Amino acid sequence: MSLLVIGIALWALAHLFKRLAPDARAKLGTPGRGIVAVLILLGLAFIVLGYRAAPFVSVWTPPSFMVHINNLLMLIAVFVYGMSATTGRLRGKMRHPQLTAVKIWAVAHLLVNGDLASIILFGSMLAWAVAEVVIINKNSDWDRPEPGNAKKDVLLVVITLVMFAVITGIHAWLGVWPFPG
Template identity: 35%
Template sequence: MILLVVGLLLFLCLHSARVVAPQARSGIIARIGEGGWKGLYSLLSLGFLVLVIYGFAVARADTPVLWYPPVWTQHIALVLMLPAMICLAASFLPAGHIKARAKFPLVLSVKIWALAHLIANGELSSILLFATFLAWGVVLRISLKRRAAEGEVTLPVFVSGRYDAIAVVAGLALWGWMILGLHEWLIGVAPLVF
């Protein structure tokens, strides 16, 4: 469990640097440049994400179960994951209605993903992982909203509805792929038990 906690702290602190330590972040950028910061940020993000994944895998092996979610919570999680996947796809495209209305579709996708998994899992390691990401998503959304109001962050402006269609098709494809085997291959848990 310690590896999971350390991984979460490192990953989320890095991804919250602009929120909790903007001067430190600016100082690093001043020293190593914007490109150096992006490279360092990407490298650290990947390393910390690997630590979270490994820590979660290790913790899952002997984590206590705090509650046994009813079967219907898995169905709710499956349904919630569809808009999460659509928002994820929309976040990588130019703005359609989905991206323009969600404003920060990647953050929304993370929040929906975390909520869906939080309600369908009762082990301590899962609750720790998903509750942490949900809380981080809420804090990040509030921060981004403030920064947008101050003009620091540019909100997406609608370009074309075709990007909504692409996001829906891509989100449906990813959602279906996860259900049909990718989730089990990546995580070791089948989202649907037949």
């Protein structure tokens, strides 16, 4: 479990570094991006290894219908995440689509995972995403981008469905079938 906690701490601190210590981050210059990227990847590796190795400690048993809610929320999370890259009409509808997607992803997984490692992982990621949004909103203004072509939103829907299928496939490959039998 400690590897999981170390990974989460590395992930969060590396992401928050430029917001909490902007002068220190600026002093690192362009090479600082590489350092931060390595810390994020190291944190992610620790998270995966720590989560997979964590003992199963049941805290609560989610009701089976939560799987359907999780799947719907995950589809929404993939779509919202994609909004950050769209150049369609939806561009600019939301200030923090990636962080909002992380929050939706975390809540969705908290609904279907009642073990301690999952609560630590998904709860921490939810807290991190909320903290990021609060800090960004407090420290910077936002210039809403102009909406683009609606055809790009149709493309976003198609990409969302493909990515959802890929994510489902990865879960199945890892031994977690995301759809009830």
